[in-house]
Amino acid sequence: MKSKSLVSISDYTKEEYLKILNLAAEFEANPVQEILKGFVVATLFFEPSTRTRLSFESAVNRLGGRILGFSDAGTTSSTKGETLRDTILTVSNYADLIVMRHPVEGGARFASEISPVPIVNAGDGANQHPSQTLLDLYSIRKTQGRLDNLNIFMIGDLKYGRTVHSLLQALSHFNTTFYFISPDELKMPDEYKMFLDNLGLKYYEYKEFTDIVDKADIIYMTRVQKERFSDPIEYEKTKNAYVLRANMLENTKPKMKVLHPLPRVNEIHLDVDDHESAYYFEQAQNGVYTRQAIISSILGVK
Amino acid sequence: MKDKKQLVVSAIKDGTVIDHIPANDLFKVISILGLDHIDNYITFGTNLESKKLGKKAIIKISYVFFRNEDINKIALVAPDAKLNVIKDYKVVEKKVVEVPDEIIGIARCVNPMCITNKENVTTKFQVVNKKTVSLECHYCEKITDKANLVIIKG
Numbered sequence: 293m294k295s296k297s298l299v300s301i302s303d304y305t306k307e308e309y310l311k312i313l314n315l316a317a318e319f320e321a322n323p324v325q326e327i328l329k330g331f332v333v334a335t336l337f338f339e340p341s342t343r344t345r346l347s348f349e350s351a352v353n354r355l356g357g358r359i360l361g362f363s364d365a366g367t368t369s370s371t372k373g374e375t376l377r378d379t380i381l382t383v384s385n386y387a388d389l390i391v392m393r394h395p396v397e398g399g400a401r402f403a404s405e406i407s408p409v410p411i412v413n414a415g416d417g418a419n420q421h422p423s424q425t426l427l428d429l430y431s432i433r434k435t436q437g438r439l440d441n442l443n444i445f446m447i448g449d450l451k452y453g454r455t456v457h458s459l460l461q462a463l464s465h466f467n468t469t470f471y472f473i474s475p476d477e478l479k480m481p482d483e484y485k486m487f488l489d490n491l492g493l494k495y496y497e498y499k500e501f502t503d504i505v506d507k508a509d510i511i512y513m514t515r516v517q518k519e520r521f522s523d524p525i526e527y528e529k530t531k532n533a534y535v536l537r538a539n540m541l542e543n544t545k546p547k548m549k550v551l552h553p554l555p556r557v558n559e560i561h562l563d564v565d566d567h568e569s570a571y572y573f574e575q576a577q578n579g580v581y582t583r584q585a586i587i588s589s590i591l592g593v594k
Numbered sequence: 595m596k597d598k599k600q601l602v603v604s605a606i607k608d609g610t611v612i613d614h615i616p617a618n619d620l621f622k623v624i625s626i627l628g629l630d631h632i633d634n635y636i637t638f639g640t641n642l643e644s645k646k647l648g649k650k651a652i653i654k655i656s657y658v659f660f661r662n663e664d665i666n667k668i669a670l671v672a673p674d675a676k677l678n679v680i681k682d683y684k685v686v687e688k689k690v691v692e693v694p695d696e697i698i699g700i701a702r703c704v705n706p707m708c709i710t711n712k713e714n715v716t717t718k719f720q721v722v723n724k725k726t727v728s729l730e731c732h733y734c735e736k737i738t739d740k741a742n743l744v745i746i747k748g
Contacts, residue, residue: 300735375713398709398733417707419734437666 297404297411298586301422301458306465309429315594316430316578316586323581327593328357329366333502334387335361336379338370338394343554344414346367347576348423351583360386377406384409386562390589410590424459425456427582431575432510435549439466443507447473448514448534448559451482454551456514460484470495471504475530477521500533506543511560511569512553538563551575600653604637611678612668617641619671620651622745626734627660628698634658646674662689667700669693670727670743693724701729704742708734717746 298304304312319325329331332350337345340363350451362368370379376394380403390407392400393414400413400420415421433439444463446456450472460470460480468530470488472480472495479497498504505511516534521527535558549571549589552560556572564570588594595706615623617640624630624638635656659679668675669691679687697719703710710717710733719729719738727740 347671376709377713395707397705397707397714397716397736398731401710401733402713402715404708419736554610 295587296590297400297407297413298412298422299404299413299416300420300463301425303422307416309426309462312426312582312585312589313430313433315589316409316581318424318594319581319584319588320578322593324354326356327588328355328591329592331389332356333359333587334358334383334390335359335363335414336383336390336392336394337361337363338365338368338376338392341393341415343354343576344421344424347579348412348414348583348587349526351580351587354580355584355588356458356586358515361391369436375382376403380407380411385483388488389588410515412590414493415454418452420458421454422458423579423583423586424463426586427579428455428459428512428551428553429462429576430576430582431549431551431571434578435571436509439463440584441467441469442507442509443469443471444513445471445473445501445508446480446500447501447511447536448516448522449478450474450514451478452517452520452545453514456480456512457484461487462489464491464493468493471501471508473534474499475499475516475526475533477526477530478516492530501542505540505550506545508544511550513546513550513556513572515557515559535559535561536564537561538567541567541569544569548556605653605683606635606637606654606656607683609634609654609658609662609680610660610679611649612653612655613676613678614644614647614674615651615653615668615672616647616674617649617651620653621672623651623653623668623675625745626671627651629655632658662692663694665689666692666694667697670697670701670740670747680730685740693721693727695721697721697729700745700747701711701738702730702744703734703736704738704744705734705736708736710734711738 335345335348352359376399384407389410389416391412395417397417397419400416402412413420449454518527548569550569552572620640640651641649654660676692677689678685699716705718709715718732722728722730736744
């Protein structure tokens with residue numbers, strides 16, 4: 293996998309997912325190693341995403357690599373009108389690998405085609421965020437002991453939620469049964485349902501989940517954002533149906549875990565944090581191990 | 595009616611006849627093939643009666659012969675088009691268009707947030723459904739379907 297960019301979750305095969313997850317498990321057991329000594333990683337965040345940037349930088353720091361970059365395009369030449377092309381061609385002289393977040397969709401793919409050094413996409417608009425998907429897979433496997441034949445509940449904004457779309461694509465390799473729970477306005481788009489139909493995978497659509505929650509192995513929560521609704525009254529009526537509370541989790545499977553890509557607003561009530569199924573903060577920690585695995589694998593040191 | 599049609603678009607001695615173009619898409623076909631930039635003798639007729647298409651268009655181009663990969667580009671807008679290669683007033687070869695697996699540069703991505711609409715990047719699509727002409731952007735991964743298809747001016 294040396295010198296191969298990671299732009300989209302579909303760039304990796306099932307075997308490559310598993311290789312990354314196994315490597316991430318090694319880093320979890322031994323997170324501080326000097327294997328990136330002498331390497332420079334650039335983190336180019338053309339739009340702010342503090343959590344993702346810190347996670348990548350923590351991953352590199354713990355492996356002895358050095359970081360350069362910016363956390364906001366406001367401080368760069370982009371404000372002077374420099375193209376992405378020029379920024380990438382310049383920065384690739386300074387670093388061995390570029391982690392980039394860019395508001396334009398397909399920006400990371402384009403960068404990977406012109407850059408002499410590998411690109412890791414840390415989010416391109418509403419399109420892809422593959423390291424998030426890999427850390428989600430890692431969290432699922434770690435908590436369930438397997439990836440195959442699980443019931444995955446996706447709740448909230450399934451229309452615009454980039455993380456659920458990528459996770460769906462990745463889990464399609466593992467005979468997952470999907471439960472999509474969302475208001476009508478934010479249903480899973482047809483193209484993803486057709487994708488599952490073509491693979492012969494099962495999915496169910498619901499507007500509520502209290503009656504079926506006992507089937508879940510994983511509940512993956514997303515934010516229902518007010519600005520996605522054309523009708524504010526509709527938002528007020530539906531928002532509380534998609535807030536998870538501890539008393540909804542009474543009849544769930546003992547190993548069931550609640551995941552969330554974070555940041556959360558109000559969709560997971562604080563009383564869930566003390567419930568044994570709350571896993572979203574550990575999930576964020578798994579992000580560091582997964583990113584250590586991605587970077588060291590691409591740089592060929594593992 | 596048939597006789598009249600042949601009078602409207604006169605025969606050519608050597609060249610290519612492209613028939614069965616949907617009338618609404620005639621100018622897209624002209625643009626895709628770059629016919630608006632060449633000096634050859636070209637005649638075309640449009641809004642002609644067609645049992646299959648309702649209204650069709652036909653183009654006759656003198657002394658131009660297309661390579662298959664060039665002619666397949668028009669499959670995006672005229673998947674039923676048929677070509678007759680004419681030599682000395684006779685049809686010497688008939689061709690049909692085939693929707694290619696990959697479309698480079700001809701169409702615009704429907705997604706305004708796509709890099710191809712923001713910077714000088716050549717568009718590139720995988721054809722994910724040849725029947726409905728559904729294109730998946732190589733960059734932003736969004737689908738552009740026939741209803742939203744915009745041809746980039748040559």
